[in-house]
Amino acid sequence: MSVRIDRHDHHIAELVMDRPEAMNAISTDQAARIAEATAELAADDTVRVVLLSSAVAKAFCVGADLKERAGFTEDDFWEQRRTTSTAYGGVLGLPMPAIALVEGHALGGGFELALSCDLIVASPQATFGLPEVGVGVIPGGGGTQLLTRRLGYNAAADLILTARRLTAEEAFAAGVVDRLATDRPARDVALELAQRIAGHSPIGTRNAKIAMRHGLDLPLAEGLAIEERAWRTTVSSADRLEGIAAFNEKRPPNW
Numbered sequence: 096m097s098v099r100i101d102r103h104d105h106h107i108a109e110l111v112m113d114r115p116e117a118m119n120a121i122s123t124d125q126a127a128r129i130a131e132a133t134a135e136l137a138a139d140d141t142v143r144v145v146l147l148s149s150a151v152a153k154a155f156c157v158g159a160d161l162k163e164r165a166g167f168t169e170d171d172f173w174e175q176r177r178t179t180s181t182a183y184g185g186v187l188g189l190p191m192p193a194i195a196l197v198e199g200h201a202l203g204g205g206f207e208l209a210l211s212c213d214l215i216v217a218s219p220q221a222t223f224g225l226p227e228v229g230v231g232v233i234p235g236g237g238g239t240q241l242l243t244r245r246l247g248y249n250a251a252a253d254l255i256l257t258a259r260r261l262t263a264e265e266a267f268a269a270g271v272v273d274r275l276a277t278d279r280p281a282r283d284v285a286l287e288l289a290q291r292i293a294g295h296s297p298i299g300t301r302n303a304k305i306a307m308r309h310g311l312d313l314p315l316a317e318g319l320a321i322e323e324r325a326w327r328t329t330v331s332s333a334d335r336l337e338g339i340a341a342f343n344e345k346r347p348p349n350w
Contacts, residue, residue: 098128100135103286105293106143108136111150118154121204122163123175126182129208133185143293143300145189146285147212148196155195155221158203161230176235179204183236186211190301192292196285197221197272202260207236210245213304216274216288217263218281223271224260244311246270296334297350302326 097114110132112119119125136145149155159179167175186193186208195201195209198218206223209215217223225234225242233239234255243251246269254261267275276284292300306325310318329335334350341348 096128097125098132100132103146103289105290106141106297107146107286107289107293108139108142108144109146109148110136111148112156113150115151117157117160117162118200119149119151119156119205120160120162121156121158121179121182122160123178125160126175126179129182130178130185133182133189136191137185137189142191143297144289145191145193145212146196146289147186147193147208148282148285149199152199154199154205155197155201156205156208157200158205158226179236183207183211187237187241190304191297192300192304194285194289194292196281197223198281203227203234203238204236207234207238207241210241211237214273214288215271216276216281216285217266217272218276219263221263221266221272221281222260223263223266224258225255226258226260228256229258242271296329296338296348298332298334299329299338302329 097112099111099113101109101111103109110129112125112129114120114125136142164172183204192214193212195212195215197209197215198221201209201221201223203224203226206225225238227234239255242254245251250269261269261271263272263275266272274284274288302325306322310321313321337348337350
């Protein structure tokens with residue numbers, strides 16, 4: 096299987112890309128498998144955190160499978176677009192927090208998959224880039240929007256319009272990467288981060304994500320209205336009762 100789901104303790108699920116012969120390049124089939132996996136995870140209420148990773152040592156994902164596209168007609172591109180859009184949208188739309196673990200090249204669509212997660216953890220060997228304008232297209236998996244929201248217009252334009260790559264250190268300094276694993280394996284850092292998030296209220300973390308994602312770039316009043324709806328849903332939940340009881344009884348909560 097080129098994409099699989101591994102289950103870990105603490106209600107953590109890992110979506111693993113494993114297409115070594117193509118360094119996880121996103122073919123139509125690969126995109127369909129990512130879309131299926133994210134749909135399965137989104138429907139699973141037992142999952143508290145998703146980790147997106149690669150089983151390929153040198154690559155997280157190198158982007159679109161250009162070898163497959165070499166013989167495409169324009170109609171073929173439109174047909175594939177529906178599948179790839181579902182894959183990227185599936186990662187971006189995960190209801191639980193998602194962490195990208197990047198230990199090799201994250202280029203083009205691979206970088207966009209990482210950007211679709213809430214947090215990015217990288218090893219020092221990771222590289223990042225959106226090279227699309229160099230091959231006659233543009234980032235189409237959310238890159239023009241997600242990178243701009245992370246970095247602001249000018250910093251994103253500098254990366255997208257030049258198609259240059261960032262080292263892990265440069266990506267961390269720029270704010271592309273949230274955790275850079277310099278003194279221990281990136282996998283350990285990512286799992287520790289996932290475990291910390293998973294230890295909190297699953298309803299709370301999901302609704303906090305909803306409030307942040309849906310309120311992004313809206314006028315403040317509209318964002319606060321979204322937060323209010325998310326707060327009302329959370330405060331009416333069993334997690335709120337358990338959280339307050341556990342705090343007062345000085346014990347770990349049982350979510």
